Amino acid sequence: MTSTNEETAPAAAPVELDHVGRLLRLAYRQLGKQIDDLTEQRDRIREQLEARIGDAPGATVDGEPAISFTWSKPAMAIDSKALAKDHPQIYAQYLKPKKASRPFKLVGED
Incomplete structure (x- = not known):
């Protein structure tokens, strides 16, 4: 049974792309360009x-x-690094888990 859940253990080795997979990789790279x-x-x-x-x-x-080009309202943001440094207990109380990601990146040159 194959799962797409982030908790699934990674495959032991990368998959070797067949001819169609190589063509898809090349097309993906060309479209990105x-x-x-x-x-x-x-x-x-x-x-x-x-x-x-x-x-x-x-x-x-x-x-x-035809075109709207107005300024947005200024916003405020929390300096999380400073908060973590100055008030680590408060910072820790408001941390929440974030799901793992699985970035898709082309590596190497063709």
């Missing part, structure tokens, strides 16, 4: 739009709202 390239292009276009909007709260096209 395309996504990176498209994200870079999108970011450059966004910068140009932001420059055109300037300090205005947004932009319109033919009088209709």
